[in-house]
Amino acid sequence: DAGVIQSPRHEVTEMGQEVTLRCKPISGHDYLFWYRQTMMRGLELLIYFNNNVPIDDSGMPEDRFSAKMPNASFSTLKIQPSEPRDSAVYFCASGGRWTGDADTQYFGPGTRLTVL
Amino acid sequence: GDSVTQMEGPVTLSEEAFLTINCTYTATGYPSLFWYVQYPGEGLQLLLKATKADDKGSNKGFEATYRKETTSFHLEKGSVQVSDSAVYFCALSDTGGSYIPTFGRGTSLIVHP
Secondary structure, eight states, rough: OOOOOEEEEEEOTTTTTTTTEEEETTTTOOOOOOEETTTTTTTEEEEEEETTEEETTTTTOOOOOOEEEEEEEEEEESSOOOOOOOGEEEEEEEGGGGGTTTTTOOOOEEEEEOOO | OOEEEEOSSSSSEETTTOOEOOEEEEOOOOOOEEEEOTTTTTTOOEEEEEEEETOOOEEETEEOOTTTTTTTTOOOEEEEGGGGEEEEEEEEEEEETTTOOEEEEEEEEEEEE
């Protein structure tokens, strides 16, 4: 398997623009997580899905952030409008209860977002 | 709630030195414990794990033992290499609860030749 795939790897945008981050989890995994990593706050869980259904979005910082998972192989994280304080590395991770290794998270390479 | 505390970095060592990174946890259930490693420019990847008390996880020369009596899971390596320079995250997952992991803040390791 290719692992978790994220795109784009780098995104530079201007304040006020819409940003869409994309994630393809490992095939067969039924959990998908979105994280944000900054120097100040470390690694923060934003939202997670189970079987494509959002289970807990309490980590989403505000209404400007939204996430969807229309099918088992694709998820998006959208920021609209973007602000400079959203600059961070955003990670997608997946995990599978059926694998016998249910608690392990498999991370993608991340998207480095810079909002000017 | 569950929490993980790990020593602050950076930890700076010379090549072939002994490494310890301390990690303690608080959990209401019987968690699985993990160490993840993040190399520069990459995502986190599992280094090792232990699922019950007294289990020892090991990989790539790194070891950690699940100590329930001291609620600890310290990471050790007998002889570090420059290529071990990375950020190390201790984490737990409550197997009887939500499955959602709790991560520590991460400890940066810098190994000099």
